[in-house]
Amino acid sequence: MSIRKVIERLLFLVVVIWTASTITFFIPRISKRNPIRERFGQLARTGGFSPDELEIIIESYSQKFGLDKPLWEQYADYIGGIARLDLGVSLYQYPKTVLELIQEAIPWTLGLLVVSTILSFIIGNSLGAVAAWPRAPRWLRSIATPFILFMGVPPVLLAVFLLFFVAFRLKALPLGGAYSIGVIPDQSLEFYLDVLRHQLLPALALIFGTVGGWVLSMRGMGVTIQGEDYVLFAEHKGLSGFTIFRDYYLRNALLPQVTGFALALGNMVTSGIVIEQLFGLPGIGTVLYNAIKANDYLVIYGVVLFITIAIATLMVMVELLYPLIDPRIRE
């Protein structure tokens, strides 16, 4: 791949991030809500200081957050902050910064999402590949059908059913939380096993809620590959069915699927955020949910921007690394 293309993609990434941050900057400013007034209005109701004092406090805090400056200056500060990865501070857990909140939550989210994404990719693509392989046994090929049939069911709904059947009826797994109540987090094996038990249902929901897309696209890809001359050639050479499946058919069908990986990640993150909140896991989704509940605007926008940057970066990275694994499109 030429240097020019790399630079082009990186510029594209910058434009995407800039667009996303511009959207997150201007939407709240169009709205009539004033987070500082809302926050101190709440405090005034519980804490009891006079309305005059309230106005002074609001003014001084608006100054502190730079809200009295002209809009273009605020915008420049904001974009400058993003360039330095400074996403602002939380209004509710002041003086904690948004980045600190994200740092505390990210291991939970990453753990759940990375494992689920990889497993979903593996399961979905193997099922899809087998479903399109004419020599596979009939029962094995038909496993894929229900996944395609229920492709429209989002992971969050699957989570509700898993909660009902596995956790509520069978009482086999916990109903929610990151670890059992009363357990103190430490480095022991018992603690990790406890965490794993709590992660199992959310992970299952995420995996099986996203497998269908992989099955469908891999099946389509597999059908196309079967008609290729090199597969025919391998058959006429007398190679065993399994060798053809693994080395000629699967390897070639898998490559284009990698490009879908980044796009699938976006859906995974969206569902992951909602599922975390449903199960009460202390990840980024819960940070976002709590911020929404408390009207902690800066945290909402910070988290949204952080996730957007992460996904867009991953997408461009996959695109740039793709020629390394697929020599056919190397220039």
Place this chain on the structure above:
Amino acid sequence: MATVTISQQEFQQPSRVMLFFRYLRRNPGLFIGFFILIGLILFTVIGVLTIDSSDAYPLSVKPKQPPSLEYPFGTDFYGRDLLAAMVVGMWQTALIGVLAGAIGTLIGVTLGFISAYFGGRLDSIIKGTCQILLPIPVFLIQVVIAGSLDKRDVTIYTMALIVVLLAWMWPTIVIRSQVLSMKERQFVSVAKLSGMGDFEIIFAEIMPNLLPFIAASFVWSVFSAVFASFYLAVVGLGPLREPLLGNTIWAAQSQGAFFNGWWWWPLLPAIAMVLILTSLALINMGLDELANPRVRRTE
């Protein structure tokens, strides 16, 4: 004479209705999808006509009752009859879906046609905008918008608008690529040579041939609108007073429904949502197959 009439009957082209049913047999996904959808519509319509919809709001019936003869779907913590809540919720979900789907498709078709048919700088602006917006997770931007609104301003209609605001890119891209390939076909060149104007070509020549694609893209838009509004509602950004299906699950979860043994509360709206989304996904896939028979042949 009699034999002639029989043979005439034998060679008669089957009626369009017959052909339609025969086609449905070849395209079972479309059939099942329509079947579920009609069932859902019947449930909602009959429900709206027979049930007192004020029971779908808090403090109207005895709270926390499991499903029984009196309350087939049970009642919730706030004293809502869940059967009434489901009927109203389905009706509102359909409203959001169809409204947002129609607007999204309209924008997509318009932009897609302008972009592909006229080309040039306009095309690169529209295409570029779509490409830049696509990697941004739509749901998160919707969270920002919904979160910036005053809670009292969030209604079913604002939900539909929030959902559609960032859902027109995909229809635009799909329609654009179809018009691009359609534009090069011979019948369009013939129309051009015979002196037809641009608008006549678009509406009389290209549009009718694209109808299955536009229909598939409409169903896709409805699907994604229902999906997005459901997710927004599940995280508590929906119109809080309305019994939207996602809202019901959100309320159930925040009251710890499973912990307290009120299993029917989140379960029934979840089942309804599965039926809605599955039927839409199946119809969308079926229409894709109808629009593009080559997909079928490769299977």
